[in-house]
Amino acid sequence: MRILPLLLLALAQPALAQELATLRPFATVEEATVRLDDLFEGLGARGATPLGPAPAPGQRLVVEAAQLVAIARRNNIPWRPTGGADRVVLDRPGRALAREEVLEALRIALRPQGVEEEAELELQAFNPPLIPPAAFPQITVEQAVFDPATQRFGASLAVLADGMATQRLRLAGRAVTTLPMLVATRRMAVGEVVQAEDVRLQRVPAAQLRPGAANSPEQAVGQALRRPAAPGQPLMMVNLSQPLVVERGSTVTMQYDIPGLAVTAQGRAMEGAARGxxxxxMNLGSRIVVEARAIGPGRVRVESRR
Structure with missing residues (x-):
């Protein structure tokens, strides 16, 4: 009676051994090492077995059928090719190293050689290296050389981050002298008085600086615009003036400058004017037009002729 169950068990074992592992056609490798479960599914704890280095960040590795067969045999995984295009595509995500990170490291390295702190560094044919998305890169600038006569520089860059081999690349470029230029931060109309929050300083290459542009907030704050301004537009000194204290066509108090007497009259301003x-x-009583000096909001002084 015991022979039949034992026989059935013996027949069942080869059937279980023939159950094939499932191939994973595409996989994203987050770490620096390729593991078994990047290639095959359902391996349980065995899936953590390391196989070798992962592709570099941003790169792809294709494991063909012959390699898969060898890996399966070496690790006792029941898998064999189906005769089709059996392969696994491994993708390693990566992010481009920020250009500003490289420029900041270059500025620090080139400053002792005479590069101005506010100079703009232009890189020639710069292809940023790719690093693991969550990695914190360490950037080292080596063999930095700067030529003050031509303003050109060269350097070697070493980028190190967890989960990748050190990457090295050669950099070349030039330092461009920059100057401050005042630009508007919002759209402003003619006659508006510029406030501190309406402007900001922006450094531009010296060759691009417009002649006559304001270069400090003190030159513009409190001044009125003679022309409208758009966000990012430079403020020109010729378009700035003292704000009007007398509007054209407004009624003003006329103060006559007569020794020993305080005489006032109502008048109409024929033009707008800033203080001074x-x-x-025009005197509204006599209808005579006289020349007066604006001395405050809605007030003018008619000075006696000498």
Whole structure:
């Protein structure tokens, strides 16, 4: 009676041994090492077995059928090719090293050789290296050389991050002198008085600096615009003036400069004027137009002729 169960068990074991592992056609490798479960599914704890280095960040590795057969045999995995295009594509994600990270390291290395702190560094044919997405890169600049006569520089860059081999590349470029230029931060209309939050300093290559552009907030804050300004547009000194204290066509108080007397009258401003500027004003009583000086909001002084 015991022979039949034993026989059935013996027949069942080869059937279980013939159950094939499932191939994983595509896999994303996050770490620096390729493991068994990047190639085959359902291996349990065995899936953590390391096989070799992963492709570099941003690169792809294709494991063909012959390699898969060898890996399966070496690790006692029941798998064999189906006769089709059996292969596994391994992708390693990567992010490009930020250009500013490289430029900052270059500035520090080139500063002792005479490169101005505010100079703009232009790189020639720069292809940023790829690093693991979550890695913190360590950037080292080696053999930095700067020529003050031509403003050109050269250097070697070493990039190290967890999960990848050290990458080295050669950099070349030039340092460009920059100067400050005041630009608008918002759209402003004619006559608006510039406030501190309406402007910001922006450094531009010296060759691109527009002649007559304001280069400090003190030159513009408190001034009125003679022309509209758009965000990012440089503010030109010729388009800035003292704000008007007298509007054209407005009624003003006319103060006559007569020794020993305080005489005032109502007048109409024929032009707008900033504080201290001269403008024609018509006396509303006599209808005579005289020249007066704006001395405050809605007030002008008619000075006696000597």
């Amino acid at each position: 500027a001269l403008l024609p004003v």
